Amino acid sequence: MSKLNVLITGAGGRIGKHLLPEFQAAYALRTFDLKAVPGDPNAIVANLQDVEALKRAMAGIDVVLHLAATSDEAPFLEQLVPNNVVGLYNVLEAAVACGVRRVIFASTVQAIAWHGTPDPVSANAAPRPCTLYGATKAFGEAAGCYYHGRHKLEFLAVRIGWFLDYPEIGKQKLDNFGPKIWLSPKDACRLFKLAIEKPGLRFAVVNATSRTPKEILSLAEAKAVLGYEPEDSFEALFGQKKP
Numbered sequence: 600m601s602k603l604n605v606l607i608t609g610a611g612g613r614i615g616k617h618l619l620p621e622f623q624a625a626y627a628l629r630t631f632d633l634k635a636v637p638g639d640p641n642a643i644v645a646n647l648q649d650v651e652a653l654k655r656a657m658a659g660i661d662v663v664l665h666l667a668a669t670s671d672e673a674p675f676l677e678q679l680v681p682n683n684v685v686g687l688y689n690v691l692e693a694a695v696a697c698g699v700r701r702v703i704f705a706s707t708v709q710a711i712a713w714h715g716t717p718d719p720v721s722a723n724a725a726p727r728p729c730t731l732y733g734a735t736k737a738f739g740e741a742a743g744c745y746y747h748g749r750h751k752l753e754f755l756a757v758r759i760g761w762f763l764d765y766p767e768i769g770k771q772k773l774d775n776f777g778p779k780i781w782l783s784p785k786d787a788c789r790l791f792k793l794a795i796e797k798p799g800l801r802f803a804v805v806n807a808t809s810r811t812p813k814e815i816l817s818l819a820e821a822k823a824v825l826g827y828e829p830e831d832s833f834e835a836l837f838g839q840k841k842p
Contacts, residue, residue, distance in 0.1 A: 602627045605795060606660045608647070609667030610636045614705070614762055615682065616635045617790060618664075625792065631656045632667065649685030653750030661794050662701045665690050672732045675804035681737035683838035691746045693814045701753035703794045706742055706804070708760050708816060709778055719817035722758060740804055747802040755794050755824075760808040760816055762787060769838050780816055783831035793825040800824070809833060 601624050610613050610630035622628050630636040631643045645652035647667055654778070657663065669682040670757070686703070694702050712729035714720045722773060726737035736758075741756035759778030763771070786809045792832075795798075805821040810832040821827040 604659055604661045605629070605664065606631060606662070607666060608656075609665070609705075610639070610642075612670070612817055613764075614665055614759075614784075614787060615666050617764070618788050620626065621792070623790055626795070629656060629660065633751070634637065647682060647689055650689050650693060652695040653689055654697055657693050657699055660697065660699050662703065663699055664703045664705075664791060664795065666705045668705065668735075669732070670679055672730045675731050679731055679735050681731070683757065684738055684804065687739045687742060691742060691752070695746065695752060698771045699752070701795075702746075703791065704739050704754065704756045706736040706740055706756040706758045707733055708758055708806075710737040710740065710758060712726070718738075719814045719819075720806070721806045721817045721822035744802055753800050754802050755800055756804040757788075757790065757794065757807045758804065758816065762805070765836070778833045779811045779813050780808050781833050782807050782815065783829075783836075786829045786831050786833045789828050790821065790825065793827055799824050802810055810835075 602760055605626040606629045607615055608631045609633055611621060611632045620639060630639045636642045643652055643656040669678045673679055689826055709730050710726045710728050710733045711724055713721055714724060714727050728737050740756040746752045747754045758781045761777045762782045764784055778841040787827050791808050803824045805819055805824055806816040807821060808816050809829040812834055
């Protein structure tokens with residue numbers, strides 16, 4: 600059985616670098632980033648403003664995992680708009696032009712952080728961003744909905760919680776919030792593989808965390824849409840670090 604052709608944008612970033620070893624074994628993988636990605640001799644080195652480079656990167660691709668972005672609060676007009684708004688638009692336009700079947704979009708908990716409910720926040724909840732960065736990710740979710748409706752592009756937005764590598768946890772001064780939204784590298788890899796391989800997706804938004812002391816981002820949609828079950832437990836791994 601032939602491997603899926605998968606493109607990761609931002610493959611050298613803090614999430615992408617944890618996915619590469621397993622993805623390189625599982626898929627016919629191509630990468631797109633500002634710098635050459637180790638282990639990919641055919642990496643496309645360009646930025647999201649280069650539409651022709653995006654189209655070259657997407658030639659023959661089945662699924663795009665779009666991680667590339669300015670990944671936290673930053674100057675709005677100078678960084679967030681070109682990278683997170685225009686950049687996403689370019690990715691979606693290139694995907695449609697190249698016949699890509701599915702785009703998986705890295706969204707964020709910051710798109711919904713101001714719901715202020717004691718109950719777990721559903722992935723179907725309307726965006727209530729707590730930062731302009733979160734607002735650009737809410738735009739990305741809405742843009743994906745449009746491209747699905749207009750162009751039948753399969754689109755999955757993944758609202759990532761607090762992604763942090765295992766060794767970094769011990770260096771953190773933990774508050775009462777971070778452990779409840781932690782997403783481990785192994786669980787991120789599990790979830791994104793499901794997102795790439797799950798048949799029958801149309802448009803959906805899911806939350807992404809590991810097993811946490813208290814679920815404040817509901818995983819019901821991730822379980823229903825993808826069959827995702829987290830395996831890493833914050834308490835089991837870092838119980839002594841509980842706030």
